Amino acid sequence: MTSRPSPFRKEALEYQQRAHQESGDVLRISPAWTRWAYWLLLGALGCSLLFFCVGTLFEYASGPALIRVEGKTDLTVAFSGVVLTVDVQPGQRVVAGQALVHFASEQEQGTLARISREFELQMVRYLRDPADEGARQALTGLRAERELAQARLEERTLRAPHAGVVGDLRLQPGQYITSGVRALSLLGDDATVTVLAFLPGQYRPLLLPGMDLRLELRGFAYEYRDLVIESVGDQIIGPGEVRRYLGAELGDAVSLEGALVLVRARLPLRTFVREGRTFNYYDGMPARAEARVKSESILLTLVPGLKELLPHDG
Structure with a gap:
C-alpha cells in the first residue's frame, strides 16, 4: 500500500522543524558576570548613599568688584596752556622735585x-x-x-611732590589743557591696593569681617586671589548710590542691579604674577568676587523634612 504524498513542500517542512528546535532551547546566562554586575551596582548604590549623607553643598554670594589704589596723589594743572614735553612714562619711578611735564x-x-x-x-x-x-x-x-x-x-613745569611711581598719565605733547584738568597720578611708597566688592543685599546678615573672599580679575581667567573681608557696609544700597560713591570716572565701570552691600578687602601686594610675568594692579580694574555664606548637607537639601527631626540650638 503506497503512502499519500504530503501536500507540503519538503523545504517548508525542514524549515518548520528547525525553527521548532531552536525555539525550544533554554536561555543560558553565565553566572560570573551577573555576580560581578550585582556587586558593582550594590557598591555604586552604597557610595551614592554615603555621598548624600556626608556630602555638602555650598552657597556663595557673588558680584562684581573693582580694584582701588589708595594712597595715590592726583596732580592737576592750575592754569590753561599747551603741553610742551612729557618727561615721564607710566610705571616710571621718580624722586621728589623731578620735572614731569613742561608747558609752553x-x-x-x-x-x-x-x-x-x-x-x-x-x-x-x-x-x-x-x-x-x-x-x-x-x-x-x-x-x-x-x-x-x-x-x-x-x-609752567609740573614736578613730583614726593617720590613714587607714575600711574595714570593723561597728557601728550601739543595738547591744550584747561585749568583744573588732572595731568597724572603718582603712587607713593605707602600706596595700598584694596578691593570693593558689590554683593547681593540679601546676604548682608551672613557677611561678616574675617570671612574669606575669592577674587578673580577680568581678563585673567582662573587667576584667583583668596582674601579676607575687612569690612562690610551697614546699609543696603542701590546701583545709583554705588555710582555716586564711585564718582564720575568709575560709576559706569561695573554693571549693577538690585540691592547691594559693599564689602571691602585688601590685597597684600601691588603686583601679581601670571605665567611668569609680573603685572601691576591699576585703579579701576574690574573683577569678580564671591564669599561662601552657607553650607548644608546634600541629604538635608534633598529631604528638607529631615531638618525638623534634628536638634536645634536654643
Missing part, C-alpha cells in the same frame, strides 16, 4: 628776559655810582619782579 611758556620767558635785562642795566648804573638812590630803589623793585617772573615760569 613763551610769555613767561619773555617777561623774565625783559626784567633780567633791566636789572642788569640798573646794576651797571649802581656800580658806577653807589650813591645813586634811584638805581638802588630800581634794583630793589626789579629784584622782586624777577623773583615773581621766575616763580611764574616755574609754575
Whole structure:
C-alpha cells in the first residue's frame, strides 16, 4: 500500500522543524558576570548613599568688584596752556622735585628776559655810582619782579611732590589743557591696593569681617586671589548710590542691579604674577568676587523634612 504524498513542500517542512528546535532551547546566562554586575551596582548604590549623607553643598554670594589704589596723589594743572614735553612714562619711578611735564611758556620767558635785562642795566648804573638812590630803589623793585617772573615760569613745569611711581598719565605733547584738568597720578611708597566688592543685599546678615573672599580679575581667567573681608557696609544700597560713591570716572565701570552691600578687602601686594610675568594692579580694574555664606548637607537639601527631626540650638 503506497503512502499519500504530503501536500507540503519538503523545504517548508525542514524549515518548520528547525525553527521548532531552536525555539525550544533554554536561555543560558553565565553566572560570573551577573555576580560581578550585582556587586558593582550594590557598591555604586552604597557610595551614592554615603555621598548624600556626608556630602555638602555650598552657597556663595557673588558680584562684581573693582580694584582701588589708595594712597595715590592726583596732580592737576592750575592754569590753561599747551603741553610742551612729557618727561615721564607710566610705571616710571621718580624722586621728589623731578620735572614731569613742561608747558609752553613763551610769555613767561619773555617777561623774565625783559626784567633780567633791566636789572642788569640798573646794576651797571649802581656800580658806577653807589650813591645813586634811584638805581638802588630800581634794583630793589626789579629784584622782586624777577623773583615773581621766575616763580611764574616755574609754575609752567609740573614736578613730583614726593617720590613714587607714575600711574595714570593723561597728557601728550601739543595738547591744550584747561585749568583744573588732572595731568597724572603718582603712587607713593605707602600706596595700598584694596578691593570693593558689590554683593547681593540679601546676604548682608551672613557677611561678616574675617570671612574669606575669592577674587578673580577680568581678563585673567582662573587667576584667583583668596582674601579676607575687612569690612562690610551697614546699609543696603542701590546701583545709583554705588555710582555716586564711585564718582564720575568709575560709576559706569561695573554693571549693577538690585540691592547691594559693599564689602571691602585688601590685597597684600601691588603686583601679581601670571605665567611668569609680573603685572601691576591699576585703579579701576574690574573683577569678580564671591564669599561662601552657607553650607548644608546634600541629604538635608534633598529631604528638607529631615531638618525638623534634628536638634536645634536654643
